[in-house]
Amino acid sequence: MNKYDAIVIGLGPAGMAIAGMAPLMGLKVLAIESHKVGGECLNYGCIPSKAMLKIGEVAYSTKKLDFFGLKSTSEITSSAPMDNVRTKTPKINNQMAEKMFPGVDLIIDKGLASFVDSHTVEVDGEKYEGKTIFIATGTEPFIPPIPGIQDVPILTNQNVFALEEVPESLTIIGGGAIGSELAQAFSRLGSKVTVVQKNSFLVPIGDEEAGHVLEDQFKKEGIKVFNDTQIEKVEQKNNKIYTHTTNGVLESDKLLVATGRQPVLEPLNLEKAGIDFDKRGIIVDEYNKTSQPHIFALGDCNGKSLLSHAAMHQSMLSLMSMFTPEPAESLKRSNHLVPWAVFTKPEIAQVGMTEREVKEKGTDYIVVKEDYANYTRAASEGHTTGFVKVITDLRGTIYGVTICGEAGSELIHEWVLAMQNRLTMFNIVMMQHTFPTLSLLNKRVAEQWMMTMMQNGAMEEMMKQIK
Template identity: 55%
Template sequence: MKKFDAIVIGMGPAGMAVSAMGAAMGLDILAVEKRKVGGECLNCGCIPSKALLKAGEANQIAQNLKKYGINAKVFTDTKETLGIVREKVGRINGKKMMKAFEKVTLLLNEGSAEFVNKNTIKVNGKEYSAKKIFIGTGTEPFIPPIPGVETLTEQNMLTNLNIFEQENIPATLTIIGGGAIGTEMAQAFSRLGSKINLIQMDEHLLPAGDKDAGILLEKKFKKENIGVYNSTKIEKIEVKDNIIYTHTSNGVFEAEKILIATGRKPVLEELKLENAGIKYNRKGILIDEYMRTNIKNIYAIGDCNGYALLSHAAMHQGMLALMNAINPLPLKFKRSKYFVPWSVFTKPEVAQVGLTEKAAKNKNLKYIVIKKDFSSYGRTVADGQPDGFIKVITNKKGKIYGVTIIGEAASEMIHEWILAIQKNLTMFDILMTQHSFPTISMLNKMVAEDWMMEKMNSTFLQKVIKFFI
């Protein structure tokens, strides 16, 4: 039995980070991946969804050239769209990407890994051992126990696992779930010709985020003829003559296919964690601040620990776990020190870091809200992208508790606020940072200016200023 410095189970974003960095450090790494390198993010998640969203955006622009003063007759055919999405994913997941793992011993498509003990795993009957083991097996779609859901087939029930494998854009599609997957796919398929109805139990789209952002996104969807039904209970699903009937508290919806986008669940059963004494619950593997399980030489990274189901969080956790694993000193890297943002790539985009207004209120914080509309800025109006806002949860001293951005380039603009919160910078620091004009990021500075103007709107302060002028 060959011994390694480290074993990595799962080659999604978390496992890829550990494998590539570990090999670069000279560690002897064994990586096990039962399907495809890249995990769900690259193969059937965030990357193909962006390719499909871009195709939908291109079609939307082509159909609306008149708003730019361009008169043209355009006929679009979307029959090849999904094929091109798959081709792009294949191009990314090629030799260039795999070069990062050429020093890694990779067991690909040889079966699942299962624990024998805390230092040993078994794959396809063969045993391998290591000083450190990193679990990064990710999650899979959660299918809710809706009466009748069991009658659906792989052909008419879609999840992120098979949605990009379709040959054609469905004419009608019912989507259950108003989170990132549900909203992105609703807009992408709608813009490519599908008639969409999105149904969810929550009161607004993107329920983990800011309510105002969810409401604005819903208004945009309705302008694009996407049906949105919030606070709606799903009673049962029926299939008759190849049509899916979704019975809800808001009526019955018909479609040729249905997309289930109701959350994720960890993939743990096949690991036989009990053989190594690893503790877990229904949300995932239990970890401490340093990404360690209760068995101190074993780390759980990425979605499988249930901490933050996001690809960038998984990559970051993988990096932290490896750094902690090789660090002999008691000073370790705590995951809670690093703020986790999220972005949704609809049009308009939505991005969030830190507390929402609702969360700040629930914590009884003394906060103020500074909100800046995209429509107040010449660049976004000139671009034809006036829908959106920045909402900052702050206080009179300028401490930043959280930021929500909805609008063009929100996913890029949010990074300035992540760094600010993580480094305990204030609204004054944002104000005093020169931003290139007329970038969309100038809105970050403008919202800080509004905070300062609000501070200046004090009778006492105005008297002091007049005294010294």
């Protein structure tokens, strides 16, 4: 039997990070991928969706068409955008994977891995033994039990990018990140798009005001949004799909389901390895260890943070834990903030708690906000939609930040660094920001906090922070 220091099951973001780092630490590594290297993110999610959003933005603004091989808006046919998504999306084949992971034994597209016991996995009839095993099998689309949904052709992120043409009309169930991004992308490429969801605002895990700002933009672009709406049934008649809702019947050529994710645990045979799990995923501790301490579950399959960057970060922490004799506080997953972003226009980015969450905790707080429209650089470039909002207090503690607007996904990282290192609003005020970058919006909102301190007679408290 082939023996390894580490076996990696799944080569999405989490598994790729392990396969890339572990050999550099002197480990003999086997990596197993049942389908495509890159996993959901590279092949069916983060990357193709961003390519499609960019093509939609170009079509919407009629600029930079030559990048996509299009000379004028008249050349944007119903098939051209989808062809370009497939062309521009990076693809990793077996030969490329070998170059990416030198020194790693690879088993790609030869079947699913399953446990024989807690140290042994089997693929395509062959058994492999690992001293340490990393499970990184990700998630797949969750299809809700809507009457009739099994009888109609549905789209998910796994097959939507394989469409030959942009549909004339599209109904999207779900207003989260995937639903919102694809709604705007398809709308800008010519689809008549309707979003229907049970939640009261778009991107419901985030800030309500940001969700409403995005919805206002959707309405300007002709995207219909039905919030607080239940789906009663779906059916197909005469090549049309009819979505029956509590707000009426929606007719469309295609139906996209974007209602969340579920872990991919079959056919791992986790019971044979003595690994505990539930419907949310594989149960792990703060160090991403399963009920078997030599087996880690990383990324989406443990249900903690369904984000590619979180998966890669968990991989780094777990590898470091392998070489740490005693548990290290700094390697605990919960000690590291997880920001997220939705790449619509305007973008929505978040770190820490929303105002709703702070309020529910009963924490005393204040809200300081700076609008994009008030900053000359943003206004001069037409980026007047959105805001930087910080949930803080009179001491300058930063509880959470929402950025809704141009480059929000980039601007959020200053706040991640500040919060993770327990810096305050005063530290942001005192940091010089290059003018006229958009990052100056972060400083301007911190200055709003300082003005609030003065108005509340708390200047003396603020001055205590000067050392």
